[in-house]
Amino acid sequence: MRxxxxxxxxxxxxxxIGRxxxxxxxxxxxxxxxADRTGAVEAAAQLDDGSxxxxxxxxxxxSQDDTEAMAQAAIEAFGRIDILVNNAGIYSSLEPKPFEEIDIEEWKRVLEVNVLGQALxxxxxxxxxxxxxxGRIVNISSGTPFKGVPFMLHYVASKGAxxxxxxxxxxxxGSAGILVNAVAPGFxxxxxxxxxxxxxxxLQDISLKSRVIQRDQLPGDVVGAVIYFASQDSAFVTGQTLVVDGGAYFN
Structure with missing residues (x-):
């Protein structure tokens, strides 16, 4: 109960991963x-045990208005905000393709959500x-910027940012007592x-073969690192990005 x-x-x-x-x-x-574009209220109802x-x-x-409303909703519901996990992002709907073929509007939307969204x-x-x-801010990044993964330039650029x-x-x-770290999952x-x-x-087979731990990565594999950065266990750690990918990249 950290x-x-x-x-x-x-x-x-x-x-x-967010769930x-x-x-x-x-x-x-x-x-x-x-906080999610769709399904947030329903997910909350499923997970709440009546308490x-x-x-x-x-x-x-x-959206700046949406993120400000999000913060207000947290304060109204619970009275304070101790931890933010910036998990929302565009990835799974993207199709790998040469950078010359990536639509400009797709570029803009990926940067709006993956970069500006975390800032807002x-x-x-x-x-x-x-x-x-x-306070604690935990940004969800990606292992892709460390490895220079090709054919998803807009996504890789957004996570490098x-x-x-x-x-x-x-x-x-830091001077306000707010620690900021990131967790970078693999595929x-x-x-x-x-x-x-x-x-x-x-991507599935090539990702699996590149890992020391030879199995698929599951959403639950990311949770421990996030809890670490959100808890007192990391009270003297800030500005760090921890790659969680089964040993595909060593930092």
């Missing part, structure tokens, strides 16, 4: 607000964290990935 009594906001928390992270926080004793420790709110993280969500919760004198923002924001917010068998046959065909 997060007992804490309040965590998880963007993109209705399904996939597993929400479940991990509930198991660790936290109150959780699920009103899980709530949900519709949120598009690329952080901007929305930081005032509450500043007033408390502490997340790694850079993690370092810069850690320095900017994960999330709900979205499982529904994308093109990604499965092109």
């Amino acid at each position: 997060c007992i009594g804490k309040v965590a906001v998880v963007t993109g928390g209705a399904m996939g 597993s992270i929400v479940e991990g926080f509930v198991d660790e004793g936290a109150n959780v607000l699920i 009103n420790r899980v709530a949900g709110v519709a949120c598009d993280v690329s 969500a952080s901007r929305a919760v930081v005032p509450a964290m500043r007033s408390q004198g502490n 997340v790694n850079a923002m993690t370092k810069a924001l850690a320095k900017e917010l 994960t068998m999330s709900d979205g990935v499982l529904s994308n046959p093109v990604q499965l065909e092109k």
Whole structure:
């Protein structure tokens, strides 16, 4: 129960990796607000055991109004915000292709959600964290920028930006007692990935063969690292990106 009594906001928390992270926080004793474009309220109803420790709110993280409403919803439901997990992002719907063939509007949307979305969500919760004198922001990145994965240039670029923002924001917010770290998963068998046959065909086998741990990565494999960065176990750690990919990349 490393997060007992804490309040965590998880963007993109209705399904996939985000849903597993929400479940991990509930198991660790936290109150959780699920923020997602769709399914947040329904997911909260499924996970709450009657103790009103899980709530949900519709949120598009690329919208400043939505992220500000998200932060207000967390405060109204639980009175404070201790942890933000910036999990919402575009990946599983993308089709690998040469960079010359990536549609410009797709480029813009990936950057809006994966980069600006994390900045807006952080901007929305930081005032509450500043007033408390502490807080944790955990950005979900990716192992792809470390390995230079081809044919998904917009996605790789967006997650490289997340790694850079993690370092810069850690320095900017450290004096306020707010720690900022990132977790970078490898190719994960999330709900979205499982529904994308093109990604499965092109990436599943090559990802599996590149790992020291020879099995598929599951959403639950990411949870422990997130809880570590959200708990007192990492009280003297900030600005770091931890790659969680079964040993495909050594940092």
